[in-house]
Amino acid sequence: MRHTLSVWVEDEPGVLSRVAGLFSGRGFNIESLNVAPTLERGVSLMTIVTAGEEQIIEQIVKQLRKLVTVIKVVDMNHTDCVDREMVLIKVNAQDSYRAEILRIVDIFRCKVIDVSHAEMTLEATGDRGKISALISLLQRFGIKEIARTGSVAMRRSLQAET
Amino acid sequence: MRLKGARVLLECLMREEVETIFGFPGGAVIDIYNELPEYPFQHILARHEQGAVHAADGYARASGRVGVVLATSGPGATNTITGVATAYMDSTPLVVLTGQVPTQLIGNDAFQEVDMVGISRPCTKHNYLVKEVESLPKVIKEAFYLARSGRPGPVVVDLPKDVMNAEMEFYYPKHVRTRSYNPHIEPNSKQIKKAVEYICQAKRPLIFGGGGVVTSNSHEELTRLSRELQIPVTTSMMGLGAFPGNDPLWLGMLGMHGTYTANMAVNHADLLIAVGVRFDDRVTGKLDTFAPNAQIIHIDIDPTSIRKNVAVDVPIVSDCRLALQALLQELEEKVEASELARQYQSWREKVEEWSRTHPLTYTKSEDAVMPQQVVEKLDELTQGEAIITTEVGQNQMWAAQHYRFLHPRTWISSGGLGTMGYGFPAAIGAQVAYPDKLVIDVAGDGSIQMNIQELATAVCYNLPVKVVILNNTYLGMVRQWQDLFYNKNYCSTCLEYSPDFVKLAQAYGAEGYKVTRPGELDDVLRQALFSPNTAIVEVVVPQEENVYPMVPAGAPLNEMLLV
Ligand SMILES: Cc1ncc(C[n+]2csc(CCOP(=O)(O)OP(=O)(O)O)c2C)c(N)n1
Ligand SMILES: [Mg+2]
Numbered sequence: 246m247r248h249t250l251s252v253w254v255e256d257e258p259g260v261l262s263r264v265a266g267l268f269s270g271r272g273f274n275i276e277s278l279n280v281a282p283t284l285e286r287g288v289s290l291m292t293i294v295t296a297g298e299e300q301i302i303e304q305i306v307k308q309l310r311k312l313v314t315v316i317k318v319v320d321m322n323h324t325d326c327v328d329r330e331m332v333l334i335k336v337n338a339q340d341s342y343r344a345e346i347l348r349i350v351d352i353f354r355c356k357v358i359d360v361s362h363a364e365m366t367l368e369a370t371g372d373r374g375k376i377s378a379l380i381s382l383l384q385r386f387g388i389k390e391i392a393r394t395g396s397v398a399m400r401r402s403l404q405a406e407t
Numbered sequence: 408m409r410l411k412g413a414r415v416l417l418e419c420l421m422r423e424e425v426e427t428i429f430g431f432p433g434g435a436v437i438d439i440y441n442e443l444p445e446y447p448f449q450h451i452l453a454r455h456e457q458g459a460v461h462a463a464d465g466y467a468r469a470s471g472r473v474g475v476v477l478a479t480s481g482p483g484a485t486n487t488i489t490g491v492a493t494a495y496m497d498s499t500p501l502v503v504l505t506g507q508v509p510t511q512l513i514g515n516d517a518f519q520e521v522d523m524v525g526i527s528r529p530c531t532k533h534n535y536l537v538k539e540v541e542s543l544p545k546v547i548k549e550a551f552y553l554a555r556s557g558r559p560g561p562v563v564v565d566l567p568k569d570v571m572n573a574e575m576e577f578y579y580p581k582h583v584r585t586r587s588y589n590p591h592i593e594p595n596s597k598q599i600k601k602a603v604e605y606i607c608q609a610k611r612p613l614i615f616g617g618g619g620v621v622t623s624n625s626h627e628e629l630t631r632l633s634r635e636l637q638i639p640v641t642t643s644m645m646g647l648g649a650f651p652g653n654d655p656l657w658l659g660m661l662g663m664h665g666t667y668t669a670n671m672a673v674n675h676a677d678l679l680i681a682v683g684v685r686f687d688d689r690v691t692g693k694l695d696t697f698a699p700n701a702q703i704i705h706i707d708i709d710p711t712s713i714r715k716n717v718a719v720d721v722p723i724v725s726d727c728r729l730a731l732q733a734l735l736q737e738l739e740e741k742v743e744a745s746e747l748a749r750q751y752q753s754w755r756e757k758v759e760e761w762s763r764t765h766p767l768t769y770t771k772s773e774d775a776v777m778p779q780q781v782v783e784k785l786d787e788l789t790q791g792e793a794i795i796t797t798e799v800g801q802n803q804m805w806a807a808q809h810y811r812f813l814h815p816r817t818w819i820s821s822g823g824l825g826t827m828g829y830g831f832p833a834a835i836g837a838q839v840a841y842p843d844k845l846v847i848d849v850a851g852d853g854s855i856q857m858n859i860q861e862l863a864t865a866v867c868y869n870l871p872v873k874v875v876i877l878n879n880t881y882l883g884m885v886r887q888w889q890d891l892f893y894n895k896n897y898c899s900t901c902l903e904y905s906p907d908f909v910k911l912a913q914a915y916g917a918e919g920y921k922v923t924r925p926g927e928l929d930d931v932l933r934q935a936l937f938s939p940n941t942a943i944v945e946v947v948v949p950q951e952e953n954v955y956p957m958v959p960a961g962a963p964l965n966e967m968l969l970v
Contacts, residue, residue, distance in 0.1 A: 255586075255587065258536075259524060259525075259528075259536075262525065262528065263528060266528055266529055270529050300714060303714060304711065304714075304715060307710045307711040308711050310710070311709070311710070311711055312587075313532070313533040313553060313585065313587060313588045314533075314587060315587055316586050316587040317587075
């Protein structure tokens with residue numbers, strides 16, 4: 246099963262290779278990995294999407310926690326969270342396709358961020374399901390290039406009880 | 408006090424109460440060596456950096472202290488890697504200091520530059536590249552703390568040459584503050600209660616100790632647990648010495664070359680009390696048939712060890728000693744020990760019967776010295792009081808099987824990595840830690856040649872280490888596998904040519920002895936063991952003797968080859 250792990254790490258040289266090396270060295274898989282600074286100085290947040298049986302995921306979490314530069318690990322699957330990914334898609338857009346592509350842009354609430362006579366570059370944000378659906382819809386026009394950020398995730402705020 | 412980096416480093420080592428450094432110099436660490444004579448450290452100059460690391464490792468395992476290594480950049484650093492990986496697999500606390508090219512040259516493929524932090528990352532507990540002299544004290548403080556706390560392990564600190572020459576106002580931090588590393592050492596009391604319930608319900612309990620018992624100095628607690636409740640004990644190879652080998656409750660070692668009794672006991676036990684173990688494949692055999700009837704209590708300080716290989720009923724993440732103390736306390740309050748001992752009576756009888764019917768055996772010979780006999784003789788002559796190190800292969804297994812280890816830290820062997828060439832330098836390190844103890848490396852003719860250069864080190868520092876080579880003219884353990892599983896296709900395992908070990912010893916200034924007949928064994932061993940000098944005893948043993956019992960790799964533990 247797919248798990249999204251939020252991993253807070255010391256922001257220092259080599260921390261990425263420690264985490265990536267742990268995954269490759271132990272044969273764990275990484276579907277996507279995203280790293281960026283947090284509000285706290287010196288702390289970065291890595292969001293890692295991985296897949297495996299429960300026992301493997303448990304090992305991954307424990308092994309991550311064992312790394313000296315890892316501050317905290319949360320398996321977001323065990324929380325109520327929102328997750329999003331951003332994707333840039335460069336798609337064939339001859340005149341005959343344009344209207345249809347723009348309709349999809351509208352439905353998926355994407356943005357057109359670059360356009361030429363033959364191509365269009367779209368920006369979309371959403372959860373995994375939405376992004377996959379978008380990509381599969383655009384496939385028939387011919388996708389030329391794609392760049393994805395990988396997921397980032399966050400716990401939902403507690404809702405006031407009513 | 409304004410000091411150069413090199414001095415800052417040595418001041419830090421003083422504050423960590425380091426007494427001994429195992430090292431080998433070079434351009435990148437020459438500045439450190441330049442200051443070294445001003446300090447009271449004992450520096451042991453090895454003849455190869457691998458030897459230096461294994462020596463520091465043997466020193467650490469024998470004494471329980473952190474072993475310290477100093478090596479130069481590039482090839483000096485890469486030469487340490489086998490030693491570092493060996494220490495990592497067996498959780499030995501080391502601080503390995505390596506030189507590095509000046510910071511402004513890093514990344515330029517400078518002379519003798521390697522990315523030591525990159526190379527050592529997967530085989531260290533943690534590692535550091537020190538880029539500014541100001542961070543040096545904090546890094547060294549952390550390095551020692553990490554090496555010895557929690558599950559111990561090696562820490563590499565890479566030291567660029569310019570940092571060793573930069574100056575700073577010296578200070579040494581009192582405390583280590585990391586927001587991330589915080590080993591969990593106290594047992595959860597609910598889990599302890601649960602463990603006691605399991606122990607009370609058990610009919611056929613078995614204690615299974617490992618290297619963690621030795622590391623955490625909890626052998627006394629483990630022994631008390633066993634003796635008070637009369638529960639039989641086995642250990643992994645790494646756990647030898649954690650329970651006295653002459654106790655009637657001792658079943659011998661578990662696993663691939665474990666005793667019949669220990670392997671059968673695991674198979675039949677209804678409760679396994681596993682302490683400081685990680686269920687390595689050499690111990691479990693085929694995983695799904697391991698301890699098929701047992702519920703498992705697993706105590707270990709490393710959460711990743713728990714549920715990595717086997718499912719556990721009562722996981723206890725804790726320092727083994729604290730957990731065992733809590734367990735003993737809870738048992739004392741809750742149960743009548745003698746009653747439980749009675750409850751396990753018929754189980755003990757069953758176990759004793761296995762021991763009676765299937766003891767460790769071998770066939771003695773009139774005219775050949777058997778390797779097992781050599782180890783038994785060592786046991787007899789030293790009364791289990793020597794520190795035994797080993798190389799890797801059959802020699803290691805025979806030493807593990809036939810020497811009766813009475814105390815922790817007297818068995819020093821490369822378990823996890825299985826590093827040939829470990830035993831001799833490790834013996835040197837153990838001897839440095841305990842100059843007055845008898846330290847014996849049980850060696851093979853193959854392994855001993857992997858770090859034979861350390862004879863110079865032993866002789867130079869008057870270390871009376873004894874090396875007993877079981878010479879079967881083979882890479883015996885590999886030959887055994889070829890014999891049993893590869894149709895006796897003895898490809899590249901025969902060591903047709905070896906040096907004359909007696910002359911070799913003498914050439915280095917050590918004593919050399921050779922034994923070829925059973926009648927000579929006692930005399931020669933006595934002479935060598937009680938000599939004040941470094942000595943090699945080469946014992947010619949039959950070429951094709953195998954180690955038994957043997958559980959073939961991946962087979963269930965009860966499917967042992969017995970002879
Ligand atoms: C550095 C290293 N290389 C290779 C091996 C594989 N290996 C395991 S046991 C063994 C044979 C060792 O021969 P020897 O030292 O003569 O011991 P014996 O088994 O004959 O007692 C070998 C080659 C190893 N463990 N370590
Ligand atoms: Mg041999």
